[in-house]
Amino acid sequence: MAHVTIKQIAERVGISKGAVSYALNGRPGVSEQTRARVLAVAAEMDWAPNSAARSLSGARSRTVGLVVTRPAEALGAESFFVSFVAGLESVLGPHGHGLLLQVVPAVEAEQATLHTWARERRVDGVVLLDPRVDDPRVALVGALRMPAVVVGHPSFARGLPCVWKDDAVAVTAAVEHLTGLGHRCLGRVAGPARLGHTAVRDGAFVAAAARRGAAARVRITDFSAAQAAGATLALVREDQVTGLLFDNDLMAVAGLSALVGAGLAVPDDVSVVAWDDSVLCHVTHPQLTAVGHDLTAYGAAVADLLVRQAEGEEVADVEVAVPDLRVRASTGHAAPAPGPRPWTVPA
Amino acid sequence: MAHVTIKQIAERVGISKGAVSYALNGRPGVSEQTRARVLAVAAEMDWAPNSAARSLSGARSRTVGLVVTRPAEALGAESFFVSFVAGLESVLGPHGHGLLLQVVPAVEAEQATLHTWARERRVDGVVLLDPRVDDPRVALVGALRMPAVVVGHPSFARGLPCVWKDDAVAVTAAVEHLTGLGHRCLGRVAGPARLGHTAVRDGAFVAAAARRGAAARVRITDFSAAQAAGATLALVREDQVTGLLFDNDLMAVAGLSALVGAGLAVPDDVSVVAWDDSVLCHVTHPQLTAVGHDLTAYGAAVADLLVRQAEGEEVADVEVAVPDLRVRASTGHAAPAPGPRPWTVPA
DNA sequence: CTGAAAGCGCTTACAG
DNA sequence: CTGAAAGCGCTTACAG
Numbered sequence: 001m002a003h004v005t006i007k008q009i010a011e012r013v014g015i016s017k018g019a020v021s022y023a024l025n026g027r028p029g030v031s032e033q034t035r036a037r038v039l040a041v042a043a044e045m046d047w048a049p050n051s052a053a054r055s056l057s058g059a060r061s062r063t064v065g066l067v068v069t070r071p072a073e074a075l076g077a078e079s080f081f082v083s084f085v086a087g088l089e090s091v092l093g094p095h096g097h098g099l100l101l102q103v104v105p106a107v108e109a110e111q112a113t114l115h116t117w118a119r120e121r122r123v124d125g126v127v128l129l130d131p132r133v134d135d136p137r138v139a140l141v142g143a144l145r146m147p148a149v150v151v152g153h154p155s156f157a158r159g160l161p162c163v164w165k166d167d168a169v170a171v172t173a174a175v176e177h178l179t180g181l182g183h184r185c186l187g188r189v190a191g192p193a194r195l196g197h198t199a200v201r202d203g204a205f206v207a208a209a210a211r212r213g214a215a216a217r218v219r220i221t222d223f224s225a226a227q228a229a230g231a232t233l234a235l236v237r238e239d240q241v242t243g244l245l246f247d248n249d250l251m252a253v254a255g256l257s258a259l260v261g262a263g264l265a266v267p268d269d270v271s272v273v274a275w276d277d278s279v280l281c282h283v284t285h286p287q288l289t290a291v292g293h294d295l296t297a298y299g300a301a302v303a304d305l306l307v308r309q310a311e312g313e314e315v316a317d318v319e320v321a322v323p324d325l326r327v328r329a330s331t332g333h334a335a336p337a338p339g340p341r342p343w344t345v346p347a
Numbered sequence: 348m349a350h351v352t353i354k355q356i357a358e359r360v361g362i363s364k365g366a367v368s369y370a371l372n373g374r375p376g377v378s379e380q381t382r383a384r385v386l387a388v389a390a391e392m393d394w395a396p397n398s399a400a401r402s403l404s405g406a407r408s409r410t411v412g413l414v415v416t417r418p419a420e421a422l423g424a425e426s427f428f429v430s431f432v433a434g435l436e437s438v439l440g441p442h443g444h445g446l447l448l449q450v451v452p453a454v455e456a457e458q459a460t461l462h463t464w465a466r467e468r469r470v471d472g473v474v475l476l477d478p479r480v481d482d483p484r485v486a487l488v489g490a491l492r493m494p495a496v497v498v499g500h501p502s503f504a505r506g507l508p509c510v511w512k513d514d515a516v517a518v519t520a521a522v523e524h525l526t527g528l529g530h531r532c533l534g535r536v537a538g539p540a541r542l543g544h545t546a547v548r549d550g551a552f553v554a555a556a557a558r559r560g561a562a563a564r565v566r567i568t569d570f571s572a573a574q575a576a577g578a579t580l581a582l583v584r585e586d587q588v589t590g591l592l593f594d595n596d597l598m599a600v601a602g603l604s605a606l607v608g609a610g611l612a613v614p615d616d617v618s619v620v621a622w623d624d625s626v627l628c629h630v631t632h633p634q635l636t637a638v639g640h641d642l643t644a645y646g647a648a649v650a651d652l653l654v655r656q657a658e659g660e661e662v663a664d665v666e667v668a669v670p671d672l673r674v675r676a677s678t679g680h681a682a683p684a685p686g687p688r689p690w691t692v693p694a
Numbered sequence: 695c696t697g698a699a700a701g702c703g704c705t706t707a708c709a710g
Numbered sequence: 711c712t713g714a715a716a717g718c719g720c721t722t723a724c725a726g
Contacts, residue, residue: 004466005703016713021705031711048466052402053703056718061399063447070433082428086417086450093449098469100410101448102440103433119351119395121719122445225630254630261632280627283572283601285608352719363697368721378695400719403702468703 004047012041024049055121064092064306065100065123067110069130080248080276080295087299088127095307097124107132111140118144124310125149127302131156131196147309149302154317156196161309163301163318167197168204170291170323174245174273175208175216177289177325182334183243183271185215187235189228189255191247193220198247205245217241225250229258236262236270242334243271249280252288256330267332277326286329293323351394359388371396402468410445411435411653412470414457416477417450427595427623427642434646435474442654444471454479458487465491471657472496474649478503478543494656496649501664503543508656510648510665514544515551517638517670521592521620522555522563524636524672529681530590530618532562534582536575536602538594540567545594552592564588572597576605583609583617589681590618596627599635603677614679624673633676640670 006020013020015034022029023038030038055061066088068081085099092099100123102113114137117123125147128137138158141148150157153164178186188205191198202218209216217239221227228251235241236259246252252274259270266272266286274281277292301318309315353367360367362381369376370385377385402408413435415428432446439446447470449460461484464470472494475484485505488495497504500511525533535552538545549565556563564586566578575598582588583606593599599621606617613619613633621628624639648665656662 007703017704018706018714019712022712025705027706029711034711046466048463050403050703051467051469052399052408053718054705055399056397056403056720057703057705058718068429070429082415082417082450085448089450098447099449100445101432102446103429103436116395119393120398122398225626229630250626250630253627257630257632279572279597280600283576283597283604285604354719364720365698365722366696369696372721374722376695381695397719400702401721403704404719404721405702 004045005050006047009038009041009045009047012045013037060124060310061122062096063098063100063123064088064303064310065102065114065117065126066129067102067104067113067126069107069110070103070105080278083278083295084299087296087301088303089299090296091300091303091307097303097307107136111137114140114144114146118146125306127151127306128160131162132194133196133199135196147306149306149309151298151302152196153200157317161305161315161317163298163305163320165293165298165320166322167200170293170325171201171204171245172208173325174291175205175212175214177327177331178243178245178271178273179209179212179214181243181271181331183214184334185239185241186217186243186245187232187239187241188216188218189231189235189244189246189251190218190220191223201247215239221247221251223248223251225254228252228254231255232258233262236264242269243273243331245273245275247275249274249276249278249288249290252290253280253284256284256288266330269335271331271334273325273331281326281328284330289328289331290326291323292326294321297321351392352397353394356385356388356392356394359392360385407471407657408469409443410447410470411439411650411657412447412449412461412464412473413476414449414451414460414473416454416457417452427625430625430642431646434643434648435650436646437643438647438650438654444650444654454483458484461487461491461493465493472653474498474653475507478509479541480543480546482543494653496653496656498645498649499543500547502547504664508652508662508664510645510652510667512640512645512667513669514547517640517672518548518551518592519555520672521638522552522559522561524674524678525590525592525618525620526556526559526561528590528618528678530561531681532586532588533564533590533592534579534586534588535563535565536578536582536591536593536598537565537567538570548594562586568594568598570595570598572601575599575601578602579605580609583611589616590620590678592620592622594622596621596623596625596635596637599637600627600631603631603635613677616682618678618681620672620678628673628675631677636675636678637673638670639673641668644668 006017010017010020019030020038023035104110128148128150131150131152148160150160150162154162186209206216219231221231232255256272264270274288274290277290281288281290298320301320305315353364357364357367366377367385370382451457475495475497478497478499495507497507497509501509533556553563568574568578579602603619611617621635621637624637628635628637645667648667652662
């Protein structure tokens with residue numbers, strides 16, 4: 001049963017290989033009767049097209065590539081990852097496409113991977129995660145003439161098709177939630193400055209706070225738990241912040257722990273808002289208010305755009321649903337009387 | 348520069364395509380002088396072998412497959428995932444192999460994927476994660492004559508090569524740590540019973556507790572945070588457990604939260620030991636004692652075995668380092684006087 | 695040491 | 711509607 005080819009099907013049915021190919025691919029050139037017979041025999045023989053042969057004939061590999069850079073960018077995205085990939089697969093699978101995954105230590109290696117994939121014709125297109133400011137990958141895939149979809153804001157895609165969500169609106173909702181609770185001094189524990197979405201969120205954060213007459217402080221981190229904890233305590237102790245917005249769930253959990261460890265109560269002393277709303281937000285005490293989104297739908301939209309683009313279709317940018325704020329126990333009213341607090345005294 | 352083929356290299360150097368192939372693959376049949384010239388020209392033209400053509404000629408696709416089942420099994424493995432895959436890639440990349448990833452909703456779909464990959468000749472071999480008791484995939488890859496490596500204990504691999512670590516020894520170390528602190532009644536929050544490693548760990552847990560004269564209770568869960576929280580409270584309230592061992596980090600965090608939410612202190616009332624020791628264990632308060640292992644090395648060992656097997660080598664099972672216990676603040680001395688406690692009164 | 699040729703399993707113009 | 715043939719870009723016996 002192994003290694004069934006169209007040649008064997010052709011012999012069994014008594015027609016040429018070419019006719020078998022037409023029948024199998026639903027193209028004109030064979031009678032419906034012949035087509036039905038071919039399909040039946042192929043199914044009976046458990047035939048499937050040899051992917052290498054198909055790629056070599058047509059131009060397509062029926063494979064899409066995804067490079068994940070680790071550790072910095074990816075660490076924060078661990079919870080992101082499985083859901084997003086599941087979304088990709090929900091579209092790729094039914095189209096018969098595979099997902100080639102590469103995990104690399106740094107961004108330089110990512111560019112080398114894209115170059116190699118292009119030269120080897122391994123993939124029909126690639127997903128570009130976490131676009132950076134002046135991202136070199138954008139120019140690279142252009143030079144390689146490689147179909148690509150940027151997962152992020154159009155301003156970072158510079159002409160490449162992208163799938164994006166409006167983080168600015170979500171940040172604004174979080175800020176208004178906190179100011180609505182009476183918080184007058186807000187802090188944001190952000191990811192690396194070179195990431196495009198950091199810039200978008202920072203800008204929206206500062207603007208939204210200003211509109212509400214609240215102070216806004218941003219601290220940049222590398223997504224690590226240690227830096228998240230440090231930034232959290234610095235914001236609260238040095239900047240008198242009482243309401244915090246984090247750039248992902250893991251940092252929010254790390255920040256929560258740091259606060260509790262410093263003798264501060266959440267939400268009585270400080271309110272905490274996470275970002276992504278993975279299962280982590282449900283396993284803390286108190287549970288975390290979070291900006292949440294549908295990662296699976298996000299991945300599906302990316303795959304859809306990529307497949308259509310690889311098939312030569314003209315595609316336009318896609319905006320998915322705006323992330324929404326899911327309020328839980330980690331956000332509460334600010335203390336009525338602002339002013340010096342015990343913990344502002346140097347430890 | 349696009350679409351460079353060996354034909355073009357042959358023309359440029361002035362020899363046949365066959366000779367170019369020999370030179371490029373380091374095979375005898377060309378002079379060293381010719382080989383050097385070919386290599387130089389290939390590099391200059393930025394040539395790389397077309398992967399489809401190479402697969403079609405030889406039998407190899409230079410691709411390895413990994414199927415991840417979601418949600419149940421995979422959810423607990425999210426933190427597991429990126430490190431393990433990074434380990435796989437650290438070996439696959441230098442060998443020029445790609446990793447084809449599929450995320451499927453259930454185990455039936457996983458078998459369909461393996462079948463499809465075999466028929467399409469998409470992969471040279473597959474990684475089988477989370478072996479189950481009487482795992483149907485083991486028989487399937489045998490029938491498909493598909494090279495495979497089982498990530499788990501030899502008793503579940505039934506003849507397939509496997510990479511494993513001695514969980515029983517690690518469980519025993521955790522039990523002895525807890526009994527050494529004076530705990531006389533231990534609980535284990537386990538994953539699904541059908542998973543092979545659940546059986547191994549359950550058995551070691553009960554046996555080790557018995558050797559120390561301690562009581563042992565096991566509660567099976569589906570890896571969800573909700574069931575982990577429920578099992579934790581049931582063990583403590585109904586079974587008078589004071590020392591807990593969890594099957595992964597996420598469940599340990601969920602259990603910790605449930606305990607704190609129920610007014611219990613960790614480690615003063617209950618000690619908690621997590622499993623995997625991902626970053627999650629560092630972002631709780633208190634930080635979690637955990638059984639930890641080197642996931643990247645684990646993945647690298649799997650990839651090494653798979654590549655060697657796909658190349659036709661006879662391979663033997665590989666045992667990687669025994670997971671070790673990393674003691675932190677979540678484990679402490681048991682209350683000296685056992686007996687009824689306040690929280691055993693029905694809430 | 696080198697060249698000419700067949701073949702891997704498909705797809706796709708091109709004739710009948 | 712159908713068949714015979716060329717071609718995708720490699721690898722690999724087989725002759726010289």
